[in-house]
Amino acid sequence: MAVYTEVSDEALRAFLAGYDLGELIAFRGIAEGVENSNYALKTTGGDFILTLYERRVDPAELPWFLGLMRHLAARGLACPQPVAGHDGEALRALAGRPAAICTFLPGVWPRRPAVAHCGPLGGALAALHAAGDGFSAERPNSLGPQAWGPLLERCRPNGDTVQPGLCAELDGHLASILQDWPPLSGPGALPRGHIHADLFPDNVFFLEGTDRRPRVSGLIDFYFACTDTLAYDVAICLNAWCFEPDLAFNVTKARALLAGYNAVRPLSTDEMAALPVLCRGAALRFLLTRLYDWANTPPGAMVTRKDPLEYLRRLRFHAAAKEVSAYGV
Numbered sequence: 500m501a502v503y504t505e506v507s508d509e510a511l512r513a514f515l516a517g518y519d520l521g522e523l524i525a526f527r528g529i530a531e532g533v534e535n536s537n538y539a540l541k542t543t544g545g546d547f548i549l550t551l552y553e554r555r556v557d558p559a560e561l562p563w564f565l566g567l568m569r570h571l572a573a574r575g576l577a578c579p580q581p582v583a584g585h586d587g588e589a590l591r592a593l594a595g596r597p598a599a600i601c602t603f604l605p606g607v608w609p610r611r612p613a614v615a616h617c618g619p620l621g622g623a624l625a626a627l628h629a630a631g632d633g634f635s636a637e638r639p640n641s642l643g644p645q646a647w648g649p650l651l652e653r654c655r656p657n658g659d660t661v662q663p664g665l666c667a668e669l670d671g672h673l674a675s676i677l678q679d680w681p682p683l684s685g686p687g688a689l690p691r692g693h694i695h696a697d698l699f700p701d702n703v704f705f706l707e708g709t710d711r712r713p714r715v716s717g718l719i720d721f722y723f724a725c726t727d728t729l730a731y732d733v734a735i736c737l738n739a740w741c742f743e744p745d746l747a748f749n750v751t752k753a754r755a756l757l758a759g760y761n762a763v764r765p766l767s768t769d770e771m772a773a774l775p776v777l778c779r780g781a782a783l784r785f786l787l788t789r790l791y792d793w794a795n796t797p798p799g800a801m802v803t804r805k806d807p808l809e810y811l812r813r814l815r816f817h818a819a820a821k822e823v824s825a826y827g828v
């Protein structure tokens with residue numbers, strides 16, 4: 500988890516008085532996630548998640564995230580729905596932070612993603628992309644290619660303490676990724692829409708179907724969502740789901756993920772051809788935020804830092820792959 504901001508019993512009870520959720524039965528901090536403070540709430544009205552927004556979330560953007568979740572849920576996607584208080588507002592303040600309560604989703608995220616998870620995951624990602632149609636407000640990707648150079652500069656003072664020569668290697672990758680990146684508009688531009696941008700295994704819940712195969716029961720954590728290249732979201736998932744714990748690429752998982760996606764929203768030839776560079780960019784993006792966090796996580800925060808070098812290994816794989824055939828297609 501993360502719990503960066505502690506909430507007292509008294510503060511929570513006063514906060515809940517603004518809702519029609521009944522009496523508080525229990526609440527506890529959740530020790531997963533890295534971005535925001537999350538609490539599981541049980542009231543006489545049911546189970547909910549209370550989120551206090553921290554760090555990278557710009558409060559001015561919260562109405563967009565909550566609006567997108569409402570839109571996706573109304574289109575049938577299983578995702579958290581923001582709960583409004585008596586005054587009709589879902590976005591409120593608690594313990595000095597912006598805060599919201601969302602519906603609780605059943606299911607568990609896979610600690611060891613298997614091939615059997617990757618097909619349903621691909622299908623759920625494509626369903627998310629389709630469901631985003633019609634949500635007219637846009638949010639630029641604040642962690643897109645234009646952000647990687649400045650982020651690398653902020654990592655530079657400590658980067659080489661994580662691994663000697665790391666920053667110089669990243670300079671090289673960044674330059675070649677930016678050179679190959681598909682244009683955002685005009686000839687060669689790829690389809691755009693609302694993307695999740697952080698659909699890692701810990702943000703996808705599964706339940707077992709009657710055939711005993713895993714089914715996606717919900718997608719959570721939309722606080723990196725933005726309006727960007729749809730295939731970039733696929734590249735993020737190839738990074739997050741298709742490498743084994745020893746960081747070997749599992750082409751069978753990639754094939755399953757892409758087949759699941761294509762069954763709902765077929766990727767065009769241009770999107771497929773762009774996957775190698777999109778995968779390099781996605782690996783660099785997560786490497787950089789992890790590297791920054793490695794040196795800058797506040798002491799005492801109840802959070803587990805994530806290893807940046809796992810993403811260096813992925814980045815090297817993609818840089819060597821070059822062709823889309825490396826992804827099993």
Ligand SMILES: Nc1ncnc2c1ncn2[C@@H]1O[C@H](COP(=O)(O)OP(=O)(O)O)[C@@H](O)[C@H]1O
Pocket residue numbers: 500501529531532533534535536537548579601602603604605701702719720721722
């Ligand atoms: N709507 C939800 N339903 C059920 N559990 C949730 C929900 N939202 C968050 N959680 C729980 O909280 C954890 C952290 O949530 P997440 O949104 O990933 O946090 P962060 O934004 O800090 O990364 C999840 O792994 C899950 O256990």
Ligand SMILES: N[C@@H](CCOP(=O)(O)O)C(=O)O
Pocket residue numbers: 531532533534697699701702720785788789805
């Ligand atoms: N998925 C990112 C970190 C963001 O974590 P989340 O808990 O918000 O999914 C990473 O692995 O670096």
